Amino acid sequence: MLIKLRLLGFFQMMLGTMYLDIELPEKSTAQDLWQILVRRYSQLQKEDMSKIAGMTVHGKYVQVENWPFVLLRNGDQVDLFTQMGGG
Amino acid sequence: MGKTAWIDLSKQEVRVEVTDEQLILNYIGSRGIAAKILYDHVGPEVAPYDAENLLIFSVGPFTGTPWPSGARYTVTSKSPATGAYGYANSSGFFGPELKKAGYDMVIFVGKSKEPVYVHIEDDEIKIKEANQYWGQETGAVEKDLRTIYPGSRVASIGPAGENLVVCASVINDYGRAAARTGMGAVMGDKKLKAVVVKATKKSSTKPEFMNVVRRVTPLVKNHPGAKDYTEWGTVILLNYKNKSGDNPTRNHAYGQFPYGDELNAQAIKKYTKKTGGCYACSIKCARFTEVKDGPFMTPLQEGPEYETANALGPNVWNKNPELLIYCNKLCNEMGIDTISVGVMIAFAMEAKEKGLIVDEQYNLEWGNPETIIGLIQDISFRRGTTGQLLADGVKHAGEIVGKGAERFALQCKNVEIPRQDGRVLKGMALGHATSNRGADHLYALATLDLTGNMEVINKVPELAACGPELMDTTKEDYKAVMVRWTEVNNALADALGICKFAFTETYAIMSDDLAEGMRALGYDISNEDIFRAGQRIINLERMYNVRHGYSKKDDNLPTRFLDESLQVFVNPEDIGSPNEKEAPLVHSGLRVNLEPMLQEYYKLGNWTPDGIPTPERLTELGLGEYIHDIPNA
Numbered sequence: 001m002l003i004k005l006r007l008l009g010f011f012q013m014m015l016g017t018m019y020l021d022i023e024l025p026e027k028s029t030a031q032d033l034w035q036i037l038v039r040r041y042s043q044l045q046k047e048d049m050s051k052i053a054g055m056t057v058h059g060k061y062v063q064v065e066n067w068p069f070v071l072l073r074n075g076d077q078v079d080l081f082t083q084m085g086g087g
Numbered sequence: 088m089g090k091t092a093w094i095d096l097s098k099q100e101v102r103v104e105v106t107d108e109q110l111i112l113n114y115i116g117s118r119g120i121a122a123k124i125l126y127d128h129v130g131p132e133v134a135p136y137d138a139e140n141l142l143i144f145s146v147g148p149f150t151g152t153p154w155p156s157g158a159r160y161t162v163t164s165k166s167p168a169t170g171a172y173g174y175a176n177s178s179g180f181f182g183p184e185l186k187k188a189g190y191d192m193v194i195f196v197g198k199s200k201e202p203v204y205v206h207i208e209d210d211e212i213k214i215k216e217a218n219q220y221w222g223q224e225t226g227a228v229e230k231d232l233r234t235i236y237p238g239s240r241v242a243s244i245g246p247a248g249e250n251l252v253v254c255a256s257v258i259n260d261y262g263r264a265a266a267r268t269g270m271g272a273v274m275g276d277k278k279l280k281a282v283v284v285k286a287t288k289k290s291s292t293k294p295e296f297m298n299v300v301r302r303v304t305p306l307v308k309n310h311p312g313a314k315d316y317t318e319w320g321t322v323i324l325l326n327y328k329n330k331s332g333d334n335p336t337r338n339h340a341y342g343q344f345p346y347g348d349e350l351n352a353q354a355i356k357k358y359t360k361k362t363g364g365c366y367a368c369s370i371k372c373a374r375f376t377e378v379k380d381g382p383f384m385t386p387l388q389e390g391p392e393y394e395t396a397n398a399l400g401p402n403v404w405n406k407n408p409e410l411l412i413y414c415n416k417l418c419n420e421m422g423i424d425t426i427s428v429g430v431m432i433a434f435a436m437e438a439k440e441k442g443l444i445v446d447e448q449y450n451l452e453w454g455n456p457e458t459i460i461g462l463i464q465d466i467s468f469r470r471g472t473t474g475q476l477l478a479d480g481v482k483h484a485g486e487i488v489g490k491g492a493e494r495f496a497l498q499c500k501n502v503e504i505p506r507q508d509g510r511v512l513k514g515m516a517l518g519h520a521t522s523n524r525g526a527d528h529l530y531a532l533a534t535l536d537l538t539g540n541m542e543v544i545n546k547v548p549e550l551a552a553c554g555p556e557l558m559d560t561t562k563e564d565y566k567a568v569m570v571r572w573t574e575v576n577n578a579l580a581d582a583l584g585i586c587k588f589a590f591t592e593t594y595a596i597m598s599d600d601l602a603e604g605m606r607a608l609g610y611d612i613s614n615e616d617i618f619r620a621g622q623r624i625i626n627l628e629r630m631y632n633v634r635h636g637y638s639k640k641d642d643n644l645p646t647r648f649l650d651e652s653l654q655v656f657v658n659p660e661d662i663g664s665p666n667e668k669e670a671p672l673v674h675s676g677l678r679v680n681l682e683p684m685l686q687e688y689y690k691l692g693n694w695t696p697d698g699i700p701t702p703e704r705l706t707e708l709g710l711g712e713y714i715h716d717i718p719n720a
Contacts, residue, residue: 008539008558013331013511013655016673018559043330043657043673046348052315052323054539061542063311081539082327083312084319086532086592 001074097197115582116147147584151186156586173268179260187286245422248275254427262389332655398429404453500525
């Protein structure tokens with residue numbers, strides 16, 4: 001299945017793109033999607049970069065803790081973003 | 088109603104009056120009402136160090152109440168840095184104490200001949216001799232005054248303020264700083280070493296207000312972004328920014344630090360002994376650090392926060408967390424702005440590297456501990472070759488050094504640039520350039536793109552109408568729309584006396600919630616009124632600067648951001664390595680194209696192409712009385 005992923009905030013800046021189409025096996029979860037990104041991009045590998053990450057699936061917020069339990073479907077629009085900005 | 092105290096330090100006189108309610112309705116409080124007082128009393132004929140300049144301590148309607156993070160106060164004056172508008176803002180417990188003592192504003196005018204401190208206890212205000220404290224660091228002064236006056240809170244200046252250093256801060260609660268635009272220097276010029284405040288009367292909160300507080304507090308506290316601040320503190324930003332190109336390094340030659348793994352949240356956590364928060368804070372982002380032994384031994388202190396961690400870390404090529412923690416404490420003891428001093432030191436190091444300056448005392452090498460520590464002290468005391476060069480600001484230093492040094496003297500409106508790189512964050516670039524108090528990340532705090540906050544964008548019609556490029560941090564498109572909206576909300580945060588992490592960082596609550604809180608306090612103000620009040624504050628501040636000759640020419644960025652490209656490396660470790668030129672990049676050629684953003688920003692605000700509010704805009708905001716200050720009006 002194909003997931004339409006939009007990268008926002010620090011994720012856009014560190015991966016250099018806003019939009020990715022990600023092929024995932026059926027019954028993949030939000031966590032599987034994250035793992036695909038981690039495998040693909042060395043920028044995400046040195047430490048757990050999901051610490052301050054947020055995700056929405058079709059605009060609905062999914063907590064990091066729930067990523068392993070959220071099943072994705074073909075054509076899902078997923079936003080992945082970082083939730084902190086100012087210092 | 089609250090009170091306004093006028094304290095004439097020349098005449099040693101105190102006058103207290105009831106704060107005009109219309110002033111609150113029009114300008115809300117704290118930053119807003121202080122801007123109005125400054126405008127009406129300190130014109131272009133008054134220089135920052137004239138006795139006629141005012142120094143205004145102010146709090147907002149929510150300061151000292153149970154409103155989440157209602158902890159903040161503002162210090163406002165004609166700034167020795169900008170030569171025009173200036174303010175700094177701090178948290179902790181000083182502001183709430185001032186509010187509970189009954190004051191909206193404490194306004195200092197004149198100059199004392201001898202050092203003094205002012206002691207406020209409820210209705211009683213006394214000016215007291217402070218010769219014994221002059222020359223002392225802030226921590227010792229605060230400790231002594233809090234011993235003499237148990238239960239009090241103290242805001243004081245250190246050597247930097249006494250020596251009129253343009254980036255001198257005001258320090259309260261030992262480690263909280265009203266740091267920007269040199270408010271500590273104005274305090275020092277007035278020979279005012281400290282303000283001590285204590286409230287003894289029990290304060291009460293209206294039940295209607297408590298109902299609003301109970302509704303909004305869980306929204307603020309439970310927002311995922313706020314929870315991240317609770318969990319990680321601001322220093323986690325080092326980790327993300329270093330992979331993203333927004334961890335300014337070596338005076339912004341790079342956006343990433345090759346030693347980022349040695350100076351990040353995990354490294355600082357090793358020295359973190361506890362966490363904490365300010366008055367009425369449900370987020371509690373503060374970290375308290377300690378270095379137990381060694382050359383950088385530092386007693387338990389609050390911080391460092393991200394801005395300091397970058398300014399005195401990657402920006403000066405320092406990878407040692409112990410040195411950083413030591414310098415954070417040193418800056419607070421000296422009473423000097425960590426952002427500005429970090430930019431100044433980086434400038435000196437780059438100038439030395441380029442062969443433009445020498446110093447017999449310090450080697451001025453990147454990352455050199457003796458140089459960093461020595462210059463923090465020397466700038467604060469206006470001593471030494473390089474310390475004296477830098478004490479009037481990096482812009483001044485650039486002009487003195489010349490030979491192109493102006494290019495890497497990184498400032499806007501003579502205020503040193505904060506710890507973002509506008510080349511990778513275009514919304515921040517516009518915010519830095521247009522801020523009415525000089526280079527500043529908090530004036531507009533345009534982070535909707537950076538935090539991916541589609542939930543809020545979808546709630547606000549003008550933001551929802553923007554194209555998808557709004558969310559691309561590296562593109563200029565639509566950033567003016569974002570800045571116009573966020574600057575108003577941030578003005579309201581400052582005016583109400585609340586922390587931006589509890590409002591504009593997440594927008595877990597919106598300005599309508601603030602208006603509801605104001606109505607619960609008894610103010611007749613609509614949702615539209617409060618947003619308009621935020622716009623009024625921005626326009627009044629802009630007009631104050633216009634009155635001092637400011638215009639578009641001053642809404643600028645360092646040339647480094649405009650015509651030197653920033654690259655973002657896949658692996659920051661490649662920076663400085665033999666493979667740097669061939670290293671894989673995430674972004675290249677990033678620069679700021681400022682002009683189109685500026686013109687859109689001006690147009691959206693109904694300002695002229697030269698950055699000046701139109702008479703029509705001033706009239707619709709109820710600022711018609713200031714139309715005559717428009718050039719050629």
